[in-house]
Amino acid sequence: MSRARDVAYDCVMAVSTEGAYANLLMPSLLERMRLEGRDAGFATELAYGTLRMRGLYDAIVEKASGRDPRDLDPEVRVSLWLGIHQHLAMRVPPHAAVNETVSQVRRERGQGASKLANAVMRRVTERDADAWLAVVASGDSRQAVATRHSHPEWVVRELEDALAADGHSGEVSALLESDNSPARVTLVARPGLVDREELIQQAGGEAGEYSPYAVVLPGGRPGDLEAVAEGTAAVQDEGSQVVAAALAAAQPVEPGERWLDLCSGPGGKAALLGALAADGAATLDAVELHQHRADLVRRSTRAVPEGVVTIHTGDGTTWGDDGTYDRIVLDAPCSGLGALRRRPESRWRRQPEDLDELVPLQKALLANAERLLAPGGLLAYITCSPVLAETRDVVAGTTLRQLDARDSVAAVTGTTPRMWGEGPHVQLWTHIHGTDSMFLALLEKPGV
Numbered sequence: 001m002s003r004a005r006d007v008a009y010d011c012v013m014a015v016s017t018e019g020a021y022a023n024l025l026m027p028s029l030l031e032r033m034r035l036e037g038r039d040a041g042f043a044t045e046l047a048y049g050t051l052r053m054r055g056l057y058d059a060i061v062e063k064a065s066g067r068d069p070r071d072l073d074p075e076v077r078v079s080l081w082l083g084i085h086q087h088l089a090m091r092v093p094p095h096a097a098v099n100e101t102v103s104q105v106r107r108e109r110g111q112g113a114s115k116l117a118n119a120v121m122r123r124v125t126e127r128d129a130d131a132w133l134a135v136v137a138s139g140d141s142r143q144a145v146a147t148r149h150s151h152p153e154w155v156v157r158e159l160e161d162a163l164a165a166d167g168h169s170g171e172v173s174a175l176l177e178s179d180n181s182p183a184r185v186t187l188v189a190r191p192g193l194v195d196r197e198e199l200i201q202q203a204g205g206e207a208g209e210y211s212p213y214a215v216v217l218p219g220g221r222p223g224d225l226e227a228v229a230e231g232t233a234a235v236q237d238e239g240s241q242v243v244a245a246a247l248a249a250a251q252p253v254e255p256g257e258r259w260l261d262l263c264s265g266p267g268g269k270a271a272l273l274g275a276l277a278a279d280g281a282a283t284l285d286a287v288e289l290h291q292h293r294a295d296l297v298r299r300s301t302r303a304v305p306e307g308v309v310t311i312h313t314g315d316g317t318t319w320g321d322d323g324t325y326d327r328i329v330l331d332a333p334c335s336g337l338g339a340l341r342r343r344p345e346s347r348w349r350r351q352p353e354d355l356d357e358l359v360p361l362q363k364a365l366l367a368n369a370e371r372l373l374a375p376g377g378l379l380a381y382i383t384c385s386p387v388l389a390e391t392r393d394v395v396a397g398t399t400l401r402q403l404d405a406r407d408s409v410a411a412v413t414g415t416t417p418r419m420w421g422e423g424p425h426v427q428l429w430t431h432i433h434g435t436d437s438m439f440l441a442l443l444e445k446p447g448v
């Protein structure tokens, strides 16, 4: 496992000191070191788990060393995080967690630093996880909850507010815990392009609980599946499938309808909506600000019948002509605080000030979408964030009429509207639905 530990170390160092993204970097590190099977699994769990839990591990390092972890050399701090994760979360025997950590620090920073690592790791391994939580995160204060579940305090506050507004006060710990469990791999069987039952046979998975297109995989490498290689299926969160399909289900599709995806990169929803548009003889324009992401939309929609999807590179705050579209999906750039389980480092990278840029952008995109809607047209405002400033507050500022999105979600999922909260919007929750915490509001432009 020592090469696996080295890979995890390289990944955590690059992510925490050079701004790398774990999910982009890890596959190339595994390939370079030719790690497969159990070794690859160990390296990935060690790196991703450490990146998620580093807030808690800093609190433990501080207690065990008597020093502010930010004052330690990054190599030492990262090695200690990795050592603590092995001890507390991976059932690595204490002597191995200590020895591996000390050797790592000796290699990276020399003998002196390794003595410090040795002393700290010995103290760390004197307690198990519960005992450490009792020391560094006891009580119910927001700070204790944030430390226990390893989230920044401001994120906990935003999530508490969003839960309370949605009738789920007191559930923040369950939500934070769900952010610390990796998402199951879920595929979308794009309707009309591949049959879901056939995909289940091919992939060995099972039908998803909510989306009629979802296939949940037991694990494995989805990229190896023929349907994924062809683009008739793809990895997509089940919540994303449901909220996108809800726009199509909101009312019967008339042939010739014009649909728009105003923020389409990398194209997951555009491909699902493109498949549904093809089925209803509608067309879809997909707009994306960045050229490289517009290229991803092209790739994502490659299996949709030709002529249905047209891709445009442009700024969604100004793009397009008045009153052109019958249905618009605005899957707005957002903080992503509803999808923290997918990107282990993102909770630490996001800052509260990000909302100061995102919210005005979301409002400008919504204002333009409103202009682009034809009278009687429908708009789905979607975020993978439950933060109130990015969801309800943005929607509250529009003159469009808010429909009861629960009806469409119930139609897509074969459930009852009452299951989806108080309405009129729908807020999915990771700890309740097992999906990303997606927000959906359905808005209608008054007819002539």
Ligand SMILES: C[S@@+](CC[C@H](N)C(=O)[O-])C[C@H]1O[C@@H](n2cnc3c(N)ncnc32)[C@H](O)[C@@H]1O
Pocket (backbone or CB within 6 Å): 240, 262, 263, 264, 265, 266, 267, 268, 269, 270, 287, 288, 289, 290, 293, 314, 315, 316, 317, 331, 332, 333, 334
């Ligand atoms: C949440 S993502 C959309 C995800 C996409 N709908 C999917 O399901 O794959 C938001 C996208 O909006 C793009 N974006 C940001 N600002 C934009 C703007 N002013 N106009 C159009 N697209 C923008 C981002 O580059 C990003 O690709």
